[in-house]
Amino acid sequence: MKMIALHLHFFKSKTMQKKIMLLGSGELGKEFAIAAKRLGQTVIAVDSYAGAPAMQVADQFDIINMLDGSELDRIVAKHQPDLIVPEIEAIRTERFYDYEKAGIQVVPSAKAANFTMNRKAIRDLAAKELGLRTTNYRYAKTFEEMKTAVGVVGIPCVVKPLMSSSGKGQSTIKSEADLEKAWKDAADKGRGDVSEVIVEAFVPFISEITLLTVTQKSGETLFCAPIGHRQERGDYQESWQPAELPEGYEEEARSMAAKVTKALGGAGIWGVEFFIVADGVVFSELSPRPHDTGMVTLAGTQNLNEFELHCRTVLGLPIPEIRQERAGASAVILSAIEAIHPTYSGLELVCQNSHADFRLFGKEVARVHRRMGVVVLNEELGANVLELQQTARKLADMVEVKPAETK
Numbered sequence: 291m292k293m294i295a296l297h298l299h300f301f302k303s304k305t306m307q308k309k310i311m312l313l314g315s316g317e318l319g320k321e322f323a324i325a326a327k328r329l330g331q332t333v334i335a336v337d338s339y340a341g342a343p344a345m346q347v348a349d350q351f352d353i354i355n356m357l358d359g360s361e362l363d364r365i366v367a368k369h370q371p372d373l374i375v376p377e378i379e380a381i382r383t384e385r386f387y388d389y390e391k392a393g394i395q396v397v398p399s400a401k402a403a404n405f406t407m408n409r410k411a412i413r414d415l416a417a418k419e420l421g422l423r424t425t426n427y428r429y430a431k432t433f434e435e436m437k438t439a440v441g442v443v444g445i446p447c448v449v450k451p452l453m454s455s456s457g458k459g460q461s462t463i464k465s466e467a468d469l470e471k472a473w474k475d476a477a478d479k480g481r482g483d484v485s486e487v488i489v490e491a492f493v494p495f496i497s498e499i500t501l502l503t504v505t506q507k508s509g510e511t512l513f514c515a516p517i518g519h520r521q522e523r524g525d526y527q528e529s530w531q532p533a534e535l536p537e538g539y540e541e542e543a544r545s546m547a548a549k550v551t552k553a554l555g556g557a558g559i560w561g562v563e564f565f566i567v568a569d570g571v572v573f574s575e576l577s578p579r580p581h582d583t584g585m586v587t588l589a590g591t592q593n594l595n596e597f598e599l600h601c602r603t604v605l606g607l608p609i610p611e612i613r614q615e616r617a618g619a620s621a622v623i624l625s626a627i628e629a630i631h632p633t634y635s636g637l638e639l640v641c642q643n644s645h646a647d648f649r650l651f652g653k654e655v656a657r658v659h660r661r662m663g664v665v666v667l668n669e670e671l672g673a674n675v676l677e678l679q680q681t682a683r684k685l686a687d688m689v690e691v692k693p694a695e696t697k
Contacts, residue, residue: 306605311369312336313356314377315344317651317661318580318597321588322375323347325601334369341654344377356381366394373397373604377579379407379453397604398505398556402578405554409452409488412550412576420553422546422573425565426491433473439489440469446492451476460524462492493572495565499533500583501540503547504599507557507606513544514592514599515614518675519583523659529583530619530679531591535566542571550576559584559600588649589618589666616668619678621686623648623663625656629693632656636688640665646685656691663689 308331312319315335320343323333335348338355345351354361359382375397386400405411416422428439440447449472451459461472476487502514518533519526547562561581565572584596593613602609631654640648650663665686667678
């Protein structure tokens with residue numbers, strides 16, 4: 291019996307069954323939770339509201355204010371997770387250092403979570419410590435400081451809260467008349483209790499890309515094919531893969547991504563964003579988790595999508611290679627209305643295209659311009675990616691978010 295017990299313990303340890311606490315449970319967290327469940331893991335989904343997308347597929351859930359450090363400590367003590375996987379910025383991330391010391395694996399690492407949740411820390415690391423090419427930038431804690439910073443970097447420029455995501459609170463200043471609104475937007479829509487903003491010189495970029503970068507516990511750093519994307523209101527609307535770049539530009543982006551992820555440490559997938567300009571690549575931002583533009587990988591463009599890559603990496607499973615198998619595009623399904631428990635029409639039109647698929651995020655509340663789902667589309671490598679992008683957009687626009695049906 292003792293020998294059997296030892297064998298069972300050995301088998302359990304080799305299967306790598308872990309308890310994963312997901313901090314932030316939106317659409318990206320939902321896809322990660324699905325990937326984790328397929329690998330036999332236990333997932334606890336945490337967010338500030340009930341019914342969040344990842345809660346719908348998790349084993350357990352908790353509802354807390356993640357900016358309350360004592361509440362964060364309480365649920366960590368309650369669930370005793372093996373891994374903590376942050377999905378959003380609005381978390382009391384300084385607590386992560388203590389959790390890491392207690393033996394909990396923070397993804398990708400406590401340092402990475404703390405640095406990347408704050409634009410000031412990551413920008414200074416990239417520009418000042420690593421010498422990466424970035425935009426000219428300044429910080430400001432007051433409206434007057436912001437006016438001075440704008441005078442230094444010049445107009446046009448971009449103002450962002452130090453803590454935000456998906457473009458929230460971001461403004462482009464085209465004249466001095468935009469200053470007050472930019473300051474108000476940043477103050478109102480920034481996350482956390484940090485009121486400071488970053489003022490960045492406007493970059494005359496040709497395009498923007500995300501380079502999904504995978505750092506492994508044991509194994510080399512891997513890169514997905516570049517993902518092109520388009521934004522509106524500071525939020526992702528469409529993405530496509532592979533994005534064509536001038537010769538040498540992808541290698542330059544890979545070098546920058548490898549340096550910054552190595553400096554932050556840990557295992558996981560990173561969404562590293564770059565501006566493509568006439569004479570090279572400019573580092574923009576970095577997220578230590580699956581990236582919204584990477585939802586294009588749900589189209590089957592790679593041997594493993596970004597959520598599967600993240601899950602395997604944080605569990606320490608080897609990833610020998612990332613293969614680009616198809617060309618793909620994604621386009622978000624946006625709400626044009628306010629609604630509780632919305633319904634959808636037009637999904638059958640998406641399904642009539644044999645190369646298309648869709649995901650509904652399961653958000654119980656629809657708001658104007660809120661992302662409610664995504665359409666993904668694939669074709670053979672070498673296909674016209676611009677045509678794919680246009681088709682994905684047309685299909686997504688056929689899906690209408692509607693008020694709840696009354697019985």
